[in-house]
Amino acid sequence: MLLIKRKAKPFKGKWALPGGLVLDKESLDQAVERELREETGIDVNYLEQLYSFGSPNRDPRNRVISVAYFALVRKSNFELHASTDAEEAKWINIKELPKLSFDHNKIIDVAVNRLRGKIGYQPIGFELLDEKFPFSDLHKLYELIYNESIDRRNFKKKFLQLNILEELDEKVSKGKGRPGSLFRFNRTKYFKLKKSGVVFEV
Amino acid sequence: MLLIKRKAKPFKGKWALPGGLVLDKESLDQAVERELREETGIDVNYLEQLYSFGSPNRDPRNRVISVAYFALVRKSNFELHASTDAEEAKWINIKELPKLSFDHNKIIDVAVNRLRGKIGYQPIGFELLDEKFPFSDLHKLYELIYNESIDRRNFKKKFLQLNILEELDEKVSKGKGRPGSLFRFNRTKYFKLKKSGVVFEV
DNA sequence: GCAAAAGTGTTCCTTTTACACCCATGC
DNA sequence: GCATGGGTGTAAAAGGAACACTTTTGC
Numbered sequence: 001m002l003l004i005k006r007k008a009k010p011f012k013g014k015w016a017l018p019g020g021l022v023l024d025k026e027s028l029d030q031a032v033e034r035e036l037r038e039e040t041g042i043d044v045n046y047l048e049q050l051y052s053f054g055s056p057n058r059d060p061r062n063r064v065i066s067v068a069y070f071a072l073v074r075k076s077n078f079e080l081h082a083s084t085d086a087e088e089a090k091w092i093n094i095k096e097l098p099k100l101s102f103d104h105n106k107i108i109d110v111a112v113n114r115l116r117g118k119i120g121y122q123p124i125g126f127e128l129l130d131e132k133f134p135f136s137d138l139h140k141l142y143e144l145i146y147n148e149s150i151d152r153r154n155f156k157k158k159f160l161q162l163n164i165l166e167e168l169d170e171k172v173s174k175g176k177g178r179p180g181s182l183f184r185f186n187r188t189k190y191f192k193l194k195k196s197g198v199v200f201e202v
Numbered sequence: 203m204l205l206i207k208r209k210a211k212p213f214k215g216k217w218a219l220p221g222g223l224v225l226d227k228e229s230l231d232q233a234v235e236r237e238l239r240e241e242t243g244i245d246v247n248y249l250e251q252l253y254s255f256g257s258p259n260r261d262p263r264n265r266v267i268s269v270a271y272f273a274l275v276r277k278s279n280f281e282l283h284a285s286t287d288a289e290e291a292k293w294i295n296i297k298e299l300p301k302l303s304f305d306h307n308k309i310i311d312v313a314v315n316r317l318r319g320k321i322g323y324q325p326i327g328f329e330l331l332d333e334k335f336p337f338s339d340l341h342k343l344y345e346l347i348y349n350e351s352i353d354r355r356n357f358k359k360k361f362l363q364l365n366i367l368e369e370l371d372e373k374v375s376k377g378k379g380r381p382g383s384l385f386r387f388n389r390t391k392y393f394k395l396k397k398s399g400v401v402f403e404v
Numbered sequence: 405g406c407a408a409a410a411g412t413g414t415t416c417c418t419t420t421t422a423c424a425c426c427c428a429t430g431c
Numbered sequence: 432g433c434a435t436g437g438g439t440g441t442a443a444a445a446g447g448a449a450c451a452c453t454t455t456t457g458c
Contacts (some may be wrong), residue, residue: 177409379436
């Protein structure tokens, strides 16, 4: 999770999700991208509206209705384009989340469930991986999100049968063990297959 | 679809989804239930937040951000509790929708897709059927929503295996043909199974 | 040469699909 | 008695789960 440290009251100094107010002439999506850029300096790969939160007392100041979005970002993207210092925005392991400002823990819960539900039938996992990745990264990603172990061989078989990955001629070594081929998600193939009625399902 | 005829400008006299403004001290869900009651006189069985629409010019008057909900209602409920006259609120077959006010056609698109996506893994179809229903009603419902024919025998086999329906001792005749048993969705059974990790999937 | 990770196939079992005949009722 | 819809079972095919040994590298 990418969190920011709040600079103003309420919850000053506590961690929170980035966010802000929608301007008069922009769409919701535009507002999200703008706020994210302003507060964390990143451009996102994937953006999806999550849910709108509107309990009357979720903000101690005023009535605030938040349209929450969730984004997927390659960590490498962030490291390259970061325009803020580490004090203000920080990646935090989702298993070590502190108590956040407002109802933001609840929002994260909803987001994680959405991701878990969606990654099985939409190829959004690639938005979290580098463009070229060893197969084990994909495997570990699914295991992480589902929070359970998946048979390596069956997973690979199934995924390769979908025919949306290309295996490259490059190999990469992770320090120890046999180096593995790099793979790349072929968006074009995916959309062609989707159009012709084939469904992605892992 | 349950539509209302607009009484005020803009789009006066045209069909639209029921809706209105959120009051200061109510949650979004409460606002939906209130508006629905005020404009159509019904209480809903099932309510789910759908999506928030916020393009800057979706309403010609002001900037309006709409948090859309979708509800499922038994038609019989509506006929009983209707508190409005037929001029103001009306059921319209979804295959015969006129062009609606604002971006409401788009909202309905999103809702139909949500329903289609969800009915396969959550037992929300029952919210559209009477409490006791012949099996053929359930079958027809799924065929209608998926817009494709489903083998009657396989569908029944699969559904009964889920073990969340009870077959009653009553039979009902539809005028012609052999009368069929009535069934009832057993919510308690469903939640027990869900808790124990069994997944509903049709 | 040993530890670590990658590559690869087969068998069994479960699930899904396709499909046809009989039964109860209204007219 | 005929038209209509309801009730039921089986066989073949496909898909998913379980599982072990070999290869390449770093140290």
